[in-house]
Amino acid sequence: MSEQKKKLSRLCLAGFILSVLPLVLLGAVIGFFFLMGSDDFSDFFSDLYIVISILPVVSFLLSLIGLGLSIAGVVTAVKEGRKGKGLGIAGIAFPVLYGAAVIVLIGWLGVTVVKGINDSARDRKTSDIYNMGSVYDPQNTEYDVSQYRIFDGYELNSADNPSSESELKAYAESRLETISKENDVYVKGTRQKATFLIIRRDRFDDWGKIEPIGGVDRWSKEYLTIQYQYQWEFSAFRICYLDMYKDPSDKFIIITNCSDYKVITEFFG
Numbered sequence: 001m002s003e004q005k006k007k008l009s010r011l012c013l014a015g016f017i018l019s020v021l022p023l024v025l026l027g028a029v030i031g032f033f034f035l036m037g038s039d040d041f042s043d044f045f046s047d048l049y050i051v052i053s054i055l056p057v058v059s060f061l062l063s064l065i066g067l068g069l070s071i072a073g074v075v076t077a078v079k080e081g082r083k084g085k086g087l088g089i090a091g092i093a094f095p096v097l098y099g100a101a102v103i104v105l106i107g108w109l110g111v112t113v114v115k116g117i118n119d120s121a122r123d124r125k126t127s128d129i130y131n132m133g134s135v136y137d138p139q140n141t142e143y144d145v146s147q148y149r150i151f152d153g154y155e156l157n158s159a160d161n162p163s164s165e166s167e168l169k170a171y172a173e174s175r176l177e178t179i180s181k182e183n184d185v186y187v188k189g190t191r192q193k194a195t196f197l198i199i200r201r202d203r204f205d206d207w208g209k210i211e212p213i214g215g216v217d218r219w220s221k222e223y224l225t226i227q228y229q230y231q232w233e234f235s236a237f238r239i240c241y242l243d244m245y246k247d248p249s250d251k252f253i254i255i256t257n258c259s260d261y262k263v264i265t266e267f268f269g
Helices: 010-047 049-053 055-080 085-126 165-175 201-210 261-268
Strands: 178-182 186-191 194-200 215-217 225-231 237-246 252-256
Touching: 010 055, 010 085, 055 085, 165 178, 165 186, 165 194, 194 201, 201 252
Parallel strands: none
Antiparallel strands: 178 186, 186 194, 194 252, 215 225, 225 237, 237 252
């Protein structure tokens, strides 16, 4: 056996390395996703956004180059009797595996996106605040409602002034003209064509668990509001705000789309 036959084909080796590298990179990203958790991965993705965004392009180019080198390596190895044909064959097979993995990943992402859209649509349908619009252009501002406002620092969920389901129902019946939904946590109804949600303060956290799309916003205004996203045009969303008030008894929190301060004053009066 000559010295020439004992040499390893550098083309086969290089092709193998470049072909397997995309799978290693893809496995590392997927590993980070499952090991770090979705919340941590979101931060990781944000920090390395540019790197991860170009990863598919880089992987495709590496696989393409690796495939070409591997094919050339196998051909030359056969002609010149060099070692490394196994590496060359593996270098041809890995891009195929990588392509299959990418197809599976794209399919998984597609299913995830569709599921997310369906879940979002379901959450919007089950939300009590989704169709309440947003508070704009306050009317009858000569009426002072500041005493009912909820400012940052107010403890939304507090057992200091507990209430019962019967108290909630009696309070709602005395304030609302119509009632569309009620349970042991909150009551939803209307007054003067405006929508009101009356929530027990000692069960406010429970309401937050029931409500799928809304959240307390502490920064947009000087007082607390409820913020949610409303689907606007096509896939676009806009931010909507609902005002929050507290009953003087500190037993109930009221969320409303009412912009008429006269109606608000009469509600609490």
